[in-house]
Amino acid sequence: MAKSRKQYTEANRVAWDEAAPRHAAHNNAALFEAVKSPDYVSFEGEILATLRSVGIAGKDVIQLGCNNGRETLSLSNMGAARCVGVDASAEFLAHGRELLRIADAGERVELLQADIYEIPAGYDAAFDMVVITIGVISWMPDLKAFFEVVRRLLKPGGVMVMEEMHPVLLMYEAGRDGAESTPQYSYFGAQVWEETSGLDYYGGESYASLPNYSFMHRLDQILMAGLDCDLGLQSFIELDYDISNFCADLEHSRVKPPLGFVLVMKQQ
Numbered sequence: 001m002a003k004s005r006k007q008y009t010e011a012n013r014v015a016w017d018e019a020a021p022r023h024a025a026h027n028n029a030a031l032f033e034a035v036k037s038p039d040y041v042s043f044e045g046e047i048l049a050t051l052r053s054v055g056i057a058g059k060d061v062i063q064l065g066c067n068n069g070r071e072t073l074s075l076s077n078m079g080a081a082r083c084v085g086v087d088a089s090a091e092f093l094a095h096g097r098e099l100l101r102i103a104d105a106g107e108r109v110e111l112l113q114a115d116i117y118e119i120p121a122g123y124d125a126a127f128d129m130v131v132i133t134i135g136v137i138s139w140m141p142d143l144k145a146f147f148e149v150v151r152r153l154l155k156p157g158g159v160m161v162m163e164e165m166h167p168v169l170l171m172y173e174a175g176r177d178g179a180e181s182t183p184q185y186s187y188f189g190a191q192v193w194e195e196t197s198g199l200d201y202y203g204g205e206s207y208a209s210l211p212n213y214s215f216m217h218r219l220d221q222i223l224m225a226g227l228d229c230d231l232g233l234q235s236f237i238e239l240d241y242d243i244s245n246f247c248a249d250l251e252h253s254r255v256k257p258p259l260g261f262v263l264v265m266k267q268q
Contacts (some may be wrong), residue, residue: 017213019199020091026202047163059128065136112133181247231265
């Protein structure tokens with residue numbers, strides 16, 4: 001039975017809170033050491049080139065789905081004037097606040113706990129740039145409403161920069177024990193996946209988790225949702241390298257699907 005948008009996002013919030021300690025066990029020791037450098041930037045590849053091309057310095061920037069804040073800190077280190085990271089998970093944001101303390105960046109980076117669909121109106125039309133990175137879109141049950149949030153956050157002429165896993169990858173099931181990942185699902189199936197095997201993307205450990213829900217959004221639906229919200233297309237690049245650690249073996253496959261994309265859209 002289909003759930004309401006709020007039921008989906010609340011279930012995902014709880015599941016990500018549950019996963020936070022597992023991610024921390026894999027990542028936080030090295031991350032907390034790395035952020036001591038004032039030059040720390042976690043971005044690489046095409047998204048880094050795009051952010052540099054669009055320009056960060058002196059701009060007011062908000063990141064949607066900031067997780068532990070490492071990318072939000074990176075935006076600040078790249079010269080953003082005001083920098084806000086938004087995430088629903090209080091546990092990941094607690095890790096983020098410790099990260100900011102270690103980096104001595106608590107005064108220049110704000111972390112906001114909120115359902116992305118319910119970001120307070122006080123943030124409307126306040127940002128030159130909205131940044132969205134890997135692993136946000138597939139957790140959004142309502143794509144049009146998501147882009148409406150992007151539009152309302154942007155100042156006139158502001159831009160959205162998105163780096164995401166290519167939705168074609170959601171056709172695939174990851175291979176096991178060295179086997180190649182293979183397509184198992186229709187690209188046009190409009191699937192809603194309910195998972196209870198955990199969210200440990202780093203260690204690959206399965207565990208009996210609270211349910212979480214992800215959604216199949218085709219590429220045309222992503223682009224049209226932005227265009228329908230009066231965001232004009234500025235640039236779009238498909239990527240042939242792994243950015244998500246999902247079916248990563250396909251980067252070296254003889255028959256390689258698109259693995260990611262970087263999208264820039266501008267408030268009209």
